Amino acid sequence: MSNFRIFICMLLLLGYGEYSFGQQGVDSGKKGWKLIWQDEFNGKKLDESKWNVLTRETSKHEELQYYVPDEVYLQEGSLRIRSRVRDYGNKKFTSGRLDTKDKLAITYGRFEIRGKLPVGKGLWPAYWLYPQNRDWMMEYIMKQAVEAGRERSIPELRPWYTEIDIMEFLGHEPNIVYATFHYTSFKGEGRSSSSTYRGTVNYGDDFHIYVLEWEPDEIRWYLDGELIHTAKEGVPHTDHFLIINTAIGGTWPGNPDSTTVFPQFHDVDYVRVYQRE
Structure with a gap:
């Protein structure tokens, strides 16, 4: 040659x-997006300047887990949430939940998470956004005003509750991913916009990339680069923070049964957050 x-x-x-x-x-x-925050989980322990790890007994939705810090740790370059059978407080299971409240809370942005999900009946992992400054009293006052026919007295901003679920997964449906946005209408009516994506793979077998793009006029969900849902009504305009967790049991996934294998592991390779340039 x-x-x-x-x-x-x-x-x-x-x-x-x-x-x-x-x-x-x-x-x-990513064209048009600037990286503003990231965690690659390459250290020996979780970066507490970026994350809060919760200790909490959770009875919402009739869940069965107790969230404890020792179920959240780093291993081989990934964040790991372990879920297992374990007597703790008045619960029979422990799992992990972490968030960025008071550490990263933004209005609009692109959230990219590469994760490998736990499988089995009763497992309920999720990536979601929650309001940084939820005003419970204002929500109550606004609700009363709507019920009394005094809707015009409500501030134009109307800071109702919102929740943006980047990804929800039920462990007994290993090829299905849910993308959901919970919001409140201008009149105070609870609503949601949701998509059920049926894939051709088991999302617990390998890592996949879950992306949410939140713009002033719409929200978009992507799975491995494919657009799977868009929402245009009720888009929030206030700061939200990120939550990563694995719940066990509850009214939606159902409780673990004899087919569920423990411990289960929810691994996250990285979290990257962008905003428009």
Whole structure:
């Protein structure tokens, strides 16, 4: 082979190598988005300047877990949430929940999470956004005003409750991912916009990329680069923080049964947050 051909082959190999690295690097160059926050989970312990790890008994939705900090840790370059059978307080299961409240809370942005999900009846992992400054009293006053026919007395901003579920997953449906937005109408009516995505793979077998793009006029959900849902009504305009958790049991997933294997692990390779340039 001539020196010229060798030179061309080397250029092609180098170009391919740079492309591969760019695809797997920290910032993959999302057009129009600027990386503002990230956690690659490459250290020896969780970065507490970025995350809060909860200790909480959770009875909402009749869930069965007690959230405890020792079920949240780093292992082999990933965040791991362990869920297991364990007597703790008045609960028979423990699991993990962490959030960015008071540490990262933004209005509008792109949230990208690469995760591998736990499977089995009763497992309920989720990535979701929750209002940083939820005004419970204002919500109560507004609700009373609507019921009394005094709707015009409510502030135009109307800071009703919202919740944006980037990803929800029921462990007994391993090929299904839910994308949901809970919001309140201008008149105070609770509403939701949701999509049920039926994939061709088991989302507990490997890592997949879950993305939410929140703009002033719409919210978009992506799974492995595919658009799976869009919501345009009720889009919030206030700061929200990120929550990552695995619940066990409850009214929606049902409770673990004899087929459920414990412990189960919910692994997160990275979390990256962007805003418009």
